[in-house]
Amino acid sequence: MNQLDKELLTMIQKDFPIVERPYKYIANELQLTEKEVINRIKNLKEEGIIRRLGGVFDSRKLGYYSTLCAIKVPKEDLDEVATIINKIPGVTHNYLRNHQYNMWFTLIGPSEEYIQETLEEIKRKSGIEDLMNLPSKNFFKVEVKFNLMEV
Amino acid sequence: MEITALDKKIIKALQEDLPLSEEPFREIANTLQIDEKELLNKIQYYIDEGIIRRFGAVIRHRKTGFTANAMVVWKADPDKTKEIGKKMAEFPEVSHCYERPVYPEWPYNLFTMVHGRSKQDCYEIAQRIGETVDIHEYSLLFSSEELKKTSMKYFMDEN
Incomplete structure (x- = not known):
């Protein structure tokens, strides 16, 4: 570049x-x-630097609900659980992080019921009960633009 | 705003990749069988209303030099989260700042995404933020692997 x-x-x-x-x-x-x-x-x-050119929407303004979730996955089950979670269309981001809650994903859906049902389904399919649902209560900033001239 | 069937059609088109032709909006308008001017006006309206948060290139930051990012989670006084959250949001290295619920095993109620050139950079940024807002109980969660990253597709089960 x-x-x-x-x-x-x-x-x-x-x-x-x-x-x-x-x-x-x-x-x-x-x-x-x-x-x-x-x-x-x-x-x-x-080169993979631009992922997409288009609109980035505010899910809430389209009537959608979103949340951040963290789940405690045993090391040997990481691949299997990732497959279960990533298959869900409303899961847009999923990362492994250095914490006992080691898998962090965002989930977007058309209703709160959809979110609840989907999380129950993840628990059922993965056999993991330890899942935190962390929907935002307040937000102070969302800004993904960076001035690349400084890089 | 009430979202009409036409809005949904347009939104579905705009969440795809914009064509790299000389008149990309005309191309979309033709596909939707609407007037190009109407499409341009709609897009501008969505931007003004905040329905489109931004329109443009979505980039993979991992490939641009902002190589390190950390989710920094903070244990803030529950009565002061708004005041503190606003202060944190003022840092240019912070891209996202949210208040979220706590759990017995999870005492952190403020979440910031911090971007730097290295992990060390992220630690230093977090330290500066912590000193500014006077919070010393916090933790940095680095991602060790990206398992999925896509854009949400809205209204896919509707025609």
């Missing part, structure tokens, strides 16, 4: 232009051609 790619990424992470020719608009800002912008974005996708 060179300086120009970083500049491009910094710009299109948040201020992607909602206009008829967005890549041309970006090109004008960065003094590139429309084709160059399209090709650079294509490369950044192929």
Whole structure:
């Protein structure tokens, strides 16, 4: 990734232009051609740096519920439990972390009942009772944009 | 806002990958059989209303140099979580800051995601935050493996 790619990424992470020719608009800002912008974005996708280009939605405003969960999984069962959890479409993130609650995942669903039922299902299928449901009570910040120029 | 059938159709399209053609929104509009102007207005409206939190590139930070991130969990005075949470949110290294419930085995009620260039960096950031808000009971949870990371697909069981 060179300086120009970083500049491009910094710009299109948040201020992607909602206009008829967005890549041309970006090109004008960065003094590139429309084709160059399209090709650079294509490369950044192929390199796996850009996961997706599109809308990131506020699940609550769409009437969805979300939560963070932590589960205590015995080491020998990690693969099996990960498979059970990752198969659920509403599980968007899942990480192993250095704690006795070692598997942390986020779950999004259309209702609180869906969340409850899904967590019960995870407990039943994994045989693990020790699962914490940690829905947010207050949120103070959600911001995923980074200024890549500082990297 | 009430979400109409048309909104759902548009949202389903916008949660996919934007085409890399010269007129990507026209392409989507054509598929949805709506006017391109209407689509652009809708997207702007969703952004203004906060329904779209942001529109643009979703990147894999692990590949960009922000290599270390820690979930830092804090044991804050339950009566002061709002005040403390706001202070924590002011740190540029903090990307997410939430209050969550506690459990018998889990005394931490504030959660922050902290980003740095190394684990050591994250420890130092957490220490600075801790000193600022005067909390000394906290813990850093580093991820040792990413098992899944995707974007949520909404309204998939609806037409």
